[in-house]
Amino acid sequence: MRLSQYFMPILRDDPKEAEIVSHKLMLRCGMIRQEAAGSYSWLPLGYRVLRKIEQIVREEQNRAGALEVLMPTIQPADLWRKSGRYDAYGKEMLRIKDRHDRDMLYGPTNEEMITDIFAQGVQSYKDLPRNLYHIQWKFRDEVRPRFGVMRGREFLMKDAYSFDLTREAGQHSYNKMFVSYLKTFARMGLKAVPMRAETGPIGGKDSHEFLILADTGESEVFLDRAFHDMDWSTFEIDYDNVEAVAKVVDEFTSKYAATSEMHDQADYETRVPADRRVTGRGIEVGHIFFFGTKYSEPLGAVVQGPDGKMVPVQSGSYGIGVSRLVGGIIEASHDAAGIIWPEPVAPFRVGLINLKVGDAETDAACEKLYAALEAKGVDVLYDDRDERAGAKFGTMDLIGLPWQVIIGPRGLKDGIAEVKNRRTGERENVALDQLLARFAK
Amino acid sequence: MRLSQYFMPILRDDPKEAEIVSHKLMLRCGMIRQEAAGSYSWLPLGYRVLRKIEQIVREEQNRAGALEVLMPTIQPADLWRKSGRYDAYGKEMLRIKDRHDRDMLYGPTNEEMITDIFAQGVQSYKDLPRNLYHIQWKFRDEVRPRFGVMRGREFLMKDAYSFDLTREAGQHSYNKMFVSYLKTFARMGLKAVPMRAETGPIGGKDSHEFLILADTGESEVFLDRAFHDMDWSTFEIDYDNVEAVAKVVDEFTSKYAATSEMHDQADYETRVPADRRVTGRGIEVGHIFFFGTKYSEPLGAVVQGPDGKMVPVQSGSYGIGVSRLVGGIIEASHDAAGIIWPEPVAPFRVGLINLKVGDAETDAACEKLYAALEAKGVDVLYDDRDERAGAKFGTMDLIGLPWQVIIGPRGLKDGIAEVKNRRTGERENVALDQLLARFAK
Numbered sequence: 047m048r049l050s051q052y053f054m055p056i057l058r059d060d061p062k063e064a065e066i067v068s069h070k071l072m073l074r075c076g077m078i079r080q081e082a083a084g085s086y087s088w089l090p091l092g093y094r095v096l097r098k099i100e101q102i103v104r105e106e107q108n109r110a111g112a113l114e115v116l117m118p119t120i121q122p123a124d125l126w127r128k129s130g131r132y133d134a135y136g137k138e139m140l141r142i143k144d145r146h147d148r149d150m151l152y153g154p155t156n157e158e159m160i161t162d163i164f165a166q167g168v169q170s171y172k173d174l175p176r177n178l179y180h181i182q183w184k185f186r187d188e189v190r191p192r193f194g195v196m197r198g199r200e201f202l203m204k205d206a207y208s209f210d211l212t213r214e215a216g217q218h219s220y221n222k223m224f225v226s227y228l229k230t231f232a233r234m235g236l237k238a239v240p241m242r243a244e245t246g247p248i249g250g251k252d253s254h255e256f257l258i259l260a261d262t263g264e265s266e267v268f269l270d271r272a273f274h275d276m277d278w279s280t281f282e283i284d285y286d287n288v289e290a291v292a293k294v295v296d297e298f299t300s301k302y303a304a305t306s307e308m309h310d311q312a313d314y315e316t317r318v319p320a321d322r323r324v325t326g327r328g329i330e331v332g333h334i335f336f337f338g339t340k341y342s343e344p345l346g347a348v349v350q351g352p353d354g355k356m357v358p359v360q361s362g363s364y365g366i367g368v369s370r371l372v373g374g375i376i377e378a379s380h381d382a383a384g385i386i387w388p389e390p391v392a393p394f395r396v397g398l399i400n401l402k403v404g405d406a407e408t409d410a411a412c413e414k415l416y417a418a419l420e421a422k423g424v425d426v427l428y429d430d431r432d433e434r435a436g437a438k439f440g441t442m443d444l445i446g447l448p449w450q451v452i453i454g455p456r457g458l459k460d461g462i463a464e465v466k467n468r469r470t471g472e473r474e475n476v477a478l479d480q481l482l483a484r485f486a487k
Numbered sequence: 488m489r490l491s492q493y494f495m496p497i498l499r500d501d502p503k504e505a506e507i508v509s510h511k512l513m514l515r516c517g518m519i520r521q522e523a524a525g526s527y528s529w530l531p532l533g534y535r536v537l538r539k540i541e542q543i544v545r546e547e548q549n550r551a552g553a554l555e556v557l558m559p560t561i562q563p564a565d566l567w568r569k570s571g572r573y574d575a576y577g578k579e580m581l582r583i584k585d586r587h588d589r590d591m592l593y594g595p596t597n598e599e600m601i602t603d604i605f606a607q608g609v610q611s612y613k614d615l616p617r618n619l620y621h622i623q624w625k626f627r628d629e630v631r632p633r634f635g636v637m638r639g640r641e642f643l644m645k646d647a648y649s650f651d652l653t654r655e656a657g658q659h660s661y662n663k664m665f666v667s668y669l670k671t672f673a674r675m676g677l678k679a680v681p682m683r684a685e686t687g688p689i690g691g692k693d694s695h696e697f698l699i700l701a702d703t704g705e706s707e708v709f710l711d712r713a714f715h716d717m718d719w720s721t722f723e724i725d726y727d728n729v730e731a732v733a734k735v736v737d738e739f740t741s742k743y744a745a746t747s748e749m750h751d752q753a754d755y756e757t758r759v760p761a762d763r764r765v766t767g768r769g770i771e772v773g774h775i776f777f778f779g780t781k782y783s784e785p786l787g788a789v790v791q792g793p794d795g796k797m798v799p800v801q802s803g804s805y806g807i808g809v810s811r812l813v814g815g816i817i818e819a820s821h822d823a824a825g826i827i828w829p830e831p832v833a834p835f836r837v838g839l840i841n842l843k844v845g846d847a848e849t850d851a852a853c854e855k856l857y858a859a860l861e862a863k864g865v866d867v868l869y870d871d872r873d874e875r876a877g878a879k880f881g882t883m884d885l886i887g888l889p890w891q892v893i894i895g896p897r898g899l900k901d902g903i904a905e906v907k908n909r910r911t912g913e914r915e916n917v918a919l920d921q922l923l924a925r926f927a928k
Binding site for chain 2: 051052053055076079081082085086087088089090093096111113114115116117118119120121122137140142144145148150152159163166167168176178183185187189199200
């Protein structure tokens with residue numbers, strides 16, 4: 047993409063309304079624009095990141111055997127009356143009347159609807175297990191939305207729902223999602239620590255939150271330093287191997303980690319030696335629940351078991367805050383100059399800077415590299431604007447692409463370009479004819 | 488995908504509520520499920536088609552130089568008050584009050600918001616032209632939603648918006664979208680005839696609808712038979728070549744084609760010889776508008792021109808009914824046995840039928856082919872259920888995958904499988920070791 051033809055309205059100054067760094071940086075980079083309290087348009091740069099995160103989430107859900115569907119944003123109120131949540135949900139639920147005066151609502155979550163879909167489509171235990179998910183916009187009418195996309199009202203969430211015949215089978219479905227979450231966040235370059243959580247308004251028996259560790263996190267967390275020493279890279283797993291999956295869950299739940307809500311100081315001190323006790327802050331990016339028959343019973347989601355008897359199915363739900371992750375990753379990965387994108391979610395992998403637009407040789411070298419990178423499928427943002435070098439450097443640092451390739455008349459005399467690693471700040475001279483091989487996979 | 492692990496709730500009988508064939512077939516195949524009047528969940532099979540159509544639309548928008556953004560579904564009413572459409576829009580607009588009693592609405596279209604985004608981000612003619620689009624769910628509260636996804640209330644639309652300095656430049660932007668629409672629909676295997684249209688509530692000066700010809704179409708159309716003889720395959724074009732783009736538009740607008748709303752019998756008889764006059768029915772799948780300064784003036788979308796003066800920008804908007812296309816394609820492509828998907832939008836390219844589940848040799852041959860096709864990236868649905876052959880054939884014909892590969896004990900003795908072309912019904916015996924090469928690209 048040529049920056050001269052892009053739409054990336056950079057702000058010179060920090061926007062006053064932004065309280066946290068991700069919100070500031072997203073507004074300054076022209077990634078998002080506020081449309082109403084807690085509601086944002088995703089401009090081209092921000093939208094690219096959102097889509098990359100969404101795609102990683104999708105691929106890992108599919109790998110774990112979940113099937114993608116899409117439920118509408120607007121739901122009829124009737125289903126929520128059946129589960130008893132229509133009145134219980136409070137003012138966070140955006141309630142709507144259509145032109146025929148029917149009660150509707152903008153879905154804040156989808157347990158009721160998916161359970162009903164499942165119940166209509168499946169009659170026998172032979173069709174179990176099933177896990178259905180969608181990636182859809184939700185609306186929760188928070189009293190005081192803030193922190194940009196970190197606590198918006200309209201936000202993009204992946205929510206999956208598992209259906210099993212027995213408690214044991216349901217546990218395996220829960221464990222599969224647990225493991226797929228570790229893999230999902232690892233692919234984004236994140237350490238997301240699973241912590242036992244309260245089940246809150248979803249209800250249920252078992253629940254874990256996944257929190258990214260970041261100094262600016264919303265929650266105080268207490269954990270064993272051993273978490274820092276674990277291997278957080280992604281890994282292969284056979285999801286059909288019940289024991290192998292359970293083993294990974296054990297490994298990540300046997301060490302102490304808790305948010306302040308669930309923290310138990312006595313237990314902490316018993317289990318974690320003083321020199322391994324770490325307190326910090328975390329941002330919730332995923333939340334999984336096992337709730338058994340809480341929704342299948344009122345909504346009549348029953349299947350015929352092997353003995354011919356009808357039994358309500360065992361269910362869980364599994365959420366990832368897709369739009370929230372964009373902010374969360376920035377909170378965990380930035381410096382004073384701007385964002386530092388992990389490569390898998392970067393809007394572009396390479397930022398190409400032309401130091402002297404109008405200079406025939408520099409233009410030619412940049413155009414040649416730009417065309418070659420595009421042809422190889424490398425995401426590249428080419429700053430071909432007639433601006434001074436300092437402004438170009440500042441913009442590239444601000445938007446945080448992993449690699450900068452800087453081409454100007456001085457280097458060209460020696461046949462070289464400068465390559466800068468945004469994360470480490472390291473600069474290296476690379477021969478022009480080596481650049482393509484360096485970035486093409 | 489193994490059918491035994493899929494979620495595709497087939498209905499045995501035609502659903503009574505469905506009046507048209509696409510609605511019937513989508514419900515019968517388990518592609519969608521109705522959640523409220525005019526509101527559907529997309530089940531796995533239907534969702535795959537929706538995503539394939541969406542991706543073709545996206546690729547062709549990008550190719551024509553449009554930049555993808557995403558605006559929220561819920562909009563503040565204020566912007567619509569500025570353009571004067573808040574009161575004008577009527578009951579089709581879903582109006583909402585949030586918990587702080589602020590007037591909000593579920594976006595039926597986005598001229599106001601995008602014009603405001605543009606105005607805040609662009610100040611100079613040097614940053615023109617720009618075309619911003621998004622693919623987002625819309626809500627229009629129709630009095631009587633019907634025909635399934637063909638006239639839903641919540642529907643997925645691609646809407647693009649162009650911004651130019653002059654009327655002439657705006658015409659080129661309009662022409663680029665016109666040409667990209669021809670290419671988009673051609674890639675889906677559709678003949679979508681452009682017809683001059685009324686501008687309706689969007690307003691403006693110039694407008695074309697794109698209609699698929701289908702016997703079950705909602706509109707009566709009158710056209711020159713010459714349209715049938717044109718080349719409807721996709722083609723290469725240099726979008727920067729103003730004349731080449733205009734030439735394609737001329738070619739597709741010089742012949743007579745009109746819906747009954749715009750039909751002029753005298754003009755028709757003058758321009759089209761009697762033996763070339765064709766009447767038929769069509770389904771609108773795209774609509775483009777050029778409206779000049781209709782929104783830029785009230786919303787203050789002005790740029791500084793080359794002479795230093797501020798001028799309101801010239802705009803157009805360009806819609807494609809993404810979810811409607813799923814139904815439209817079925818209306819245009821089905822037979823008595825079910826759907827016939829054009830390959831580029833088929834949910835799976837190949838349906839693999841195991842005629843004797845449990846027979847060791849048949850199972851092994853099917854598993855081997857299934858694994859090989861998956862490894863090559865071929866979308867394959869493997870019917871590994873323990874059902875009788877007749878039911879499997881019926882299901883495959885109903886869901887309309889382009890190719891069926893049928894493997895059973897009898898053919899295996901001779902080392903062959905049967906390959907059936909769903910569209911032509913042709914059957915062919917193919918040696919087992921030739922199957923992979925046949926379907927892998």
